[in-house]
Amino acid sequence: MTTLPPPSAKKLGLVIDLDTCVGCHACAVACKEWNDGGDFGPLPDSDPYGKAPNGVWFNRVHSYAVEQATPQGSRELTVHFPRSCLHCETPACVTVCPTGASYKRAEDGIVLVDDDKCIGCQLCAWACPYGAREISPQRGTMQKCTLCVDRIYNETLDEADRQPACVMACPTRARHFGDLGDVESAVSKLVAERDGYALMPEFGYQPVNRYLPPRPRRDGADVKPPPREETLDRERLPGVLRWLDRVLSR
Amino acid sequence: MRPTFSIICFTVLSGAGYGLLFLLGLATAFGVMPTLRSQLPLELARFALANPLIPNPSLALATALAVGAILVAAGLLCSLGHLGKPARAWRALSQWRSSWLSREGVFSLLSFVPLLGMIVDLIARPTLSSPSMALRACGVLLCLGCVATVVCTAHIYSSLKPIRAWHDRHVVPGYLYLSLYSGALLLTALATLGIPTQTTVVALWLGNALIVAPCAAVSKWRYWRSIDAHGPPRAGAATGLDRLGSVRSFEQPHTEENYLTHEMGFVLARKHSRTLRAFALWSILLAPISWLPLAWLGGGSIAWLSLALGLLGVFVERWLFFAEARHAVMAYYGR
Numbered sequence: 001m002t003t004l005p006p007p008s009a010k011k012l013g014l015v016i017d018l019d020t021c022v023g024c025h026a027c028a029v030a031c032k033e034w035n036d037g038g039d040f041g042p043l044p045d046s047d048p049y050g051k052a053p054n055g056v057w058f059n060r061v062h063s064y065a066v067e068q069a070t071p072q073g074s075r076e077l078t079v080h081f082p083r084s085c086l087h088c089e090t091p092a093c094v095t096v097c098p099t100g101a102s103y104k105r106a107e108d109g110i111v112l113v114d115d116d117k118c119i120g121c122q123l124c125a126w127a128c129p130y131g132a133r134e135i136s137p138q139r140g141t142m143q144k145c146t147l148c149v150d151r152i153y154n155e156t157l158d159e160a161d162r163q164p165a166c167v168m169a170c171p172t173r174a175r176h177f178g179d180l181g182d183v184e185s186a187v188s189k190l191v192a193e194r195d196g197y198a199l200m201p202e203f204g205y206q207p208v209n210r211y212l213p214p215r216p217r218r219d220g221a222d223v224k225p226p227p228r229e230e231t232l233d234r235e236r237l238p239g240v241l242r243w244l245d246r247v248l249s250r
Numbered sequence: 251m252r253p254t255f256s257i258i259c260f261t262v263l264s265g266a267g268y269g270l271l272f273l274l275g276l277a278t279a280f281g282v283m284p285t286l287r288s289q290l291p292l293e294l295a296r297f298a299l300a301n302p303l304i305p306n307p308s309l310a311l312a313t314a315l316a317v318g319a320i321l322v323a324a325g326l327l328c329s330l331g332h333l334g335k336p337a338r339a340w341r342a343l344s345q346w347r348s349s350w351l352s353r354e355g356v357f358s359l360l361s362f363v364p365l366l367g368m369i370v371d372l373i374a375r376p377t378l379s380s381p382s383m384a385l386r387a388c389g390v391l392l393c394l395g396c397v398a399t400v401v402c403t404a405h406i407y408s409s410l411k412p413i414r415a416w417h418d419r420h421v422v423p424g425y426l427y428l429s430l431y432s433g434a435l436l437l438t439a440l441a442t443l444g445i446p447t448q449t450t451v452v453a454l455w456l457g458n459a460l461i462v463a464p465c466a467a468v469s470k471w472r473y474w475r476s477i478d479a480h481g482p483p484r485a486g487a488a489t490g491l492d493r494l495g496s497v498r499s500f501e502q503p504h505t506e507e508n509y510l511t512h513e514m515g516f517v518l519a520r521k522h523s524r525t526l527r528a529f530a531l532w533s534i535l536l537a538p539i540s541w542l543p544l545a546w547l548g549g550g551s552i553a554w555l556s557l558a559l560g561l562l563g564v565f566v567e568r569w570l571f572f573a574e575a576r577h578a579v580m581a582y583y584g585r
Contacts, residue, residue, distance in 0.1 A: 002345045018491075028503070052506050060503035062582055064485060068495035081489055083503070083582055092411065098342035098352035117341055120334020123351055125513065126251070129412035129488075131579035134509040140334030197490050200578070203411050211490060 002097040004090060005106035011181035012108045012147055013087050013208035014167070015190055019215045021061075021174040023080030028059040030169030031084075031145070039150035040115070044138040056134040058145040059084045059166055079214055082175070084166070085132035085145035086199060086207030087111050093124035093133060102142070109181070109208060110147045118142050129203050152177070180208050251413065252516045253572040256331035261403060262432070262565050264325030264358070265425065269433020270440075271318035271365060272396040273454070274311065278368065278381050278389030312372035314440050318433075319365055326358060350409055354402035361395030364388035400429045407571075414480050415575035420473035427466035431534065432564050434458035438541055439557040459538035467535050470567060474527055477574070488581035499584030515585050519573030526570055533563025 035058060036043045045055030059082060066077040091111050094102045101117035102124050104110070113124075113133075118141035125133040125142060133144045148164035151157065161168065167175045178187035187210075190196065196210035234242055330336040343359070345352040368388045381389070404425035407416040438455050485499050486492030519526065537560030544556055 063501035129578035
């Protein structure tokens with residue numbers, strides 16, 4: 001059914017740290033690799049080794065320059081920005097689906113596509129402002145991030161490995177996976193501590209994933225000047241204190 | 251947004267079909283049956299009398315209804331061309347509770363029930379002098395079905411918030427006006443063949459030229475003003491990084507095109523939008539007016555040129571509707 005389930009207590013999602021992401025695309029590659037062979041695969045490409053390779057990826061890493069004005073003049077901050085499905089709480093991609101192929105799981109809030117029901121009308125891709133959905137011309141159906149639902153509940157894996165492939169692959173631990181519906185979870189605490197934010201909240205789709213903003217730069221531009229040293233007129237001190245000052249100043 | 255030929259054909263053809271069926275349904279409901287041999291109220295439309303192809307009025311109405319049905323069916327078939335899995339299209343009827351696309355499918359199929367009923371009845375009892383109650387009821391149902399289907403089509407687009415040019419209050423009236431407009435043009439053209447009637451043809455022609463076409467043009471003009479008032483979405487707002495400074499994309503996630511940039515990064519139309527908008531607007535306004543002089547000078551068959559001009563205008567308008575629209579996701583690409 002493409003009507004939304006009642007809000008779930010469990011809201012599985014990702015927290016992406018824009019401070020530590022180095023833009024290596026390991027998450028995107030690991031995602032492609034896992035989902036090409038996992039329960040939801042394959043993710044075939046057209047012309048993969050030719051002049052214009054094209055194919056579905058669930059993860060796309062953008063790179064931005066952020067120009068900032070500082071007292072010392074303007075400077076540029078480089079921010080790498082991984083973009084994937086945000087598993088919204090009220091996703092339009094689900095409600096626009098005419099067939100019931102696009103759905104939101106009641107138990108953990110993951111947004112999925114039932115490949116057997118999808119007719120490839122692409123309305124869900126149009127409805128998503130985050131570009132989370134791409135159609136596979138080879139399969140004729142819409143593809144999207146599954147939050148590695150075939151990994152995170154897979155009991156044949158070690159518990160430490162039951163995380164999305166992108167999270168496992170990140171060399172700088174810039175990606176975190178967990179339950180954002182639980183305020184006591186590690187990811188929720190991280191979001192609270194670092195002022196994590198949702199993307200384009202104005203659309204009202206209530207994304208679950210959060211982005212942690214880059215920390216202030218430590219190049220001195222943000223640092224306040226140290227407090228001025230107090231001056232001490234030693235000559236005006238009594239003799240004992242003058243002696244103490246001399247000893248301590250050594 | 252990339253202007254997909256199959257969807258443009260679908261909305262233009264089925265829009266014209268539903269406009270035609272709406273007018274025929276309305277005429278049947280009010281008992282304005284085809285009266286082919288009656289005297290014309292205006293000498294102006296005398297050309298329409300010449301050699302009617304189908305002399306029987308009931309069969310003439312049935313033919314006009316069949317033309318509408320064929321257009322709608324052709325439009326629906328075109329829309330299948332957009333699907334990745336056309337064989338599964340029947341599944342699209344299931345989610346009418348939440349999806350406008352599904353509602354459109356349901357209403358378009360429901361409209362076929364009174365439509366086919368009317369065609370069968372008119373063929374079975376062709377000598378009917380005034381429409382039976384059942385036929386009138388079918389006419390009412392057909393009218394409602396046509397309006398509901400076109401409203402659903404428009405809502406498919408106007409409900410999509412990420413595409414500002416579609417999420418606009420002028421979209422639904424625009425679709426309704428242009429559907430009625432192209433249906434009226436089609437019926438005027440059919441009337442030159444004696445299908446289905448000439449007594450109402452002058453009223454129809456005047457109504458379209460003086461009321462529907464100007465309303466459609468004004469609605470489109472206000473729509474274009476409305477969408478021009480909003481700038482393109484920016485990377486700073488899309489990434490939430492605008493709180494840190496001014497944001498510029500310096501590297502794309504991929505070197506080649508992908509589905510998103512191909513489907514949602516169409517630029518050509520905005521470059522030529524001024525010319526194309528003027529063409530669409532003037533074609534829509536002039537087509538119904540040109541019908542009379544064309545018919546007067548060259549006879550009924552030449553008047554079909556005005557139908558071609560009007561439909562071309564609607565086609566260009568629909569192409570612009572898709573091609574000019576920007577999708578919010580393009581902000582991430584800095585396009």
